[in-house]
Amino acid sequence: MGYEPLRKALQSGDWNSAKKFLELHPDSKSATITTLGKTALHLSVEAGHVHIVEALVEQMSEDDLEVQDNFGDTALLETTYSGQHKMAECMLRKNKKLVTMGRGRGDESRMLLPVVLALANGHIKMARYLYSLTPLEDLFPEKGRSGSTLCTQAIYTRALDIALDLIRRCPRLVLAPDKDNISPFYALASKKYAFPSGHSLVFWKRWISSCIHIQSANGTTTDEFHLIIQKDEGRQSDAVKTSRSSDQEGRAKGNVYLAIFRSIKEGAFEFVHDVVKANPDLVWSYDGNFRNIFFYAVLCRQAKIFSLIFGVDVKNNMVYDTDNSDNNILHMAGMPPVSVMLNRIPGAALQMQRELQWFKEVESIVHPKVKEAENNDEMTPRELFTKNHKDLMKEGETWxxxxxxxxxxxxxxxxxxxxxxxxxxxxxxxxxxxxxxxxxxxxxxxxxxxxxxxxxxxxxxxxxxxxxxxxxxxxxxxxxxxxxxxxxxxxxxxxxxxxxxxxxxxxxxxxxxxxxxxxxxxxxxxxxxxxxxxxxxxxxxxxxxxxxxxxxxxxxxxxxxx
Structure with a gap:
């Protein structure tokens, strides 16, 4: 049977012609009329004709709305790509089960629900609407990665109300991996905007910052966290708390260690302070090069985070650590910074001054023997500093x-x-x-x-x-x-x-x-x-x-x- 007249009418927005065709061929309402398995409703959504979509939905049954194309997309899923809110509303008034039908066939653990796709495509208003209709149990970690992906996407797109509500209702999602194997905990650590230290506040106007508290709940295999946002009469403060746990595997899967080092690089002081304070054993976290958190703070030139070392009892033990290349903490100050902190300083001369200040400040808190210690390349910290800052010194001279x-x-x-x-x-x-x-x-x-x-x-x-x-x-x-x-x-x-x-x-x-x-x-x-x-x-x-x-x-x- 040829569907070309119907396709043309739907794409051009000619409902009268489409209606006549459907009256002559009633089965066309749910039939696949393209080689990609698209139905008349799919095509109407793609064409953006709201009046046709509403008219078609009125004539279709609930089962007709659940037809999927060759990619596993229902017509509702098609609306999440363009953010057609009215189209989604008219479909869900007729069949609320559509919110549980995600994209993908076969592996349900990899299937993403419509609310996730709406948020991933930047349609926050539509995502809030779909989230209000999505059953909570379909977002549990046991049902797949939709819940954790929704939470990470909400953090990335600053839709923190969705992330907050979801984590409150299902704390297990905090360390659950999303579709990219990233946990919401790590996503939070990588977004400095969620903390006061990530805002440049003007004295006469202060933006309301997000307040995120992570508290623990006892679990069988992983740490569990509660994400809580508290408001204080227009101003909010950040605190992040975690539970003490010996479950190293759970922490690794939940990106806990990666999150701590990412937050150091981003300069999220509140995250580092409160996570480690609530979990003192995390002060001994190490990155892939066996650098502790204070080594990495020096390498990233995060002064406020490194200052935390003056408030810990194990300061001396941590200062005298060495990494995989036998570099001590003063070697870290001699290396080029791995973050963009130095680029925020105007002028190469001031950048060189700041690097010297870092080296001298770290030098002042270490034992004299650390100053002369050599790494695997037989270089002392000062020699390493001179080698790595030759270009910056020339740029400073020119400036x-x-x-x-x-x-x-x-x-x-x-x-x-x-x-x-x-x-x-x-x-x-x-x-x-x-x-x-x-x-x-x-x-x-x-x-x-x-x-x-x-x-x-x-x-x-x-x-x-x-x-x-x-x-x-x-x-x-x-x-x-x-x-x-x-x-x-x-x-x-x-x-x-x-x-x-x-x-x-x-x-x-x-x-x-x-x-x-x-x-x-x-x-x-x-x-x-x-x-x-x-x-x-x-x-x-x-x-x-x-x-x-x-x-x-x-x-x-x-x-x-x-």
Whole structure:
């Protein structure tokens, strides 16, 4: 039997023609009318014609709605790809069993339910609707991987309400592997947005962050966790708690160890702190290279997480560990970081400074013999640091010289202008006395003082930048010497620009005292250079000052927590 007229009518949205065909051939409602096993309903969903879908569903039986194509998809599953919410609603009003019919035939453990596919395709509103109709028992780990996959997808897509409700109702899902063998526990650890440390909060506006508590429930083969989100009047705090368990196999299958190291790399301080606090034995977790959590924190340059070491009793034992290549914790500080933390620091010179700070901070807490210990490549930590930071040091030198050259030009220009302005004062000089005509006016005193301050500060700025250009650029210079010179150079340059504008405004007021209506707009324009400097260079100056003279990288006053 030829279904070409029906296919054309359905794809074009011509319900009248399709209706006539179906009246002549009633069996066509549930027949497969394409080589891929698609029914009239499948085609209508794919074409996106809601009115035709509603009309077809009204004429079809419940069994007709359960017909699957060659891929194992029902028409409801087709709606999850495009997010056609109204189509799904009309089908489920007639047959609620469709929510339990997932994609795939044969291996039910690998079958994914419609709610999972809707969320995986980014249709969160539709997923919430399907989740409200999906029986909980069909999401249990014993029934396959739909439940765990739904939970991980909910975490990835930030639909935490679904993940929360599901884990509350079935705690066993926390460590259950999803379709990609990833547990919800690991998915949570890899998403820093779920924790306060993952948000850059503005002082006048704070986003509500997710609050995730993982608590334990005794199980027979694996650790069980409860995912709890608590709200505190618009603000939430994170805490993650786990049970003490000797089930190493269950932890491995649930990606517990992988999750801890992933959370360290992501900088999820709350996750690491509370998971280890609730499970003290997890402090002895190791990665594939036999690096403990504090070794890995140094390697990832996660200062807040490494600071936890100051609050544990076994600090000394952990500091003197070595990995598979006989690298100690100071070797970790000499290696290139494996996270993107260093890229968040502006400028190669500041990055080099931060690397030196890390090395010196770690060096200060280890025994002297650790400093001279060699790894399998017969390299001490300092030798390893020098080898791995040669390129960064060259980039830092280039950055310093380029910045200094540019600023020197500006400072020298201001110096020249201010020197000339000091001897060509506004209004000229009195022919009899040689003194400036406006000598006794307060504005003239402001002008001459501002001019002098601008002159002296620009001269100081030039000297500082020349000092940077002629430096030797050794490793130690990046620690404090070069940043200090840059701070002084930028500060005096900023001061010289500001005082130059004050001198200009004062001189203008002296000359145009009878035309005051011209003064205000001109003085307003004079503030533009100062504003531009603040916007472009002041953040760098602040970052450099904090990095050089601010508190140390680590929180050595960490309270005892383990």
């Amino acid at each position: 310093m010289k380029d910045t200094s050259t540019s600023c020197t030009v500006v400072a020298a220009l201001i110096l020249t202008i201010m020197f000339a302005a000091a001897f060509t004062v506004p209004g000229g000089n009195n022919q009899d006395t040689g003194l400036p005509i406006f000598f006794n006016k307060k504005l003239f005193k402001l002008f001459i003082i501002s001019d002098a301050l601008s002159l002296f500060s620009s001269a100081s700025s030039v000297l500082m930048f020349l000092g940077i250009l002629t430096s030797r650029y050794a490793e130690e210079d990046f620690f404090k010497s070069l940043p200090t010179k840059m701070i002084i150079g930028l500060s005096t340059l900023f001061f010289s620009i500001a005082t130059m504008m004050i001198a200009f405004s004062a001189g203008l007021l002296l000359m145009l005292c009878e035309e005051s209506w011209m003064v205000i707009p001109v003085i307003s324009l004079a503030s533009i250079p100062v504003t531009l400097f603040v916007l472009m260079q002041f953040p760098l100056l602040v970052d450099m000052y904090i990095s050089t003279y601010g508190p140390g990288i680590f929180d050595r006053k960490m309270e005892q927590w383990l």
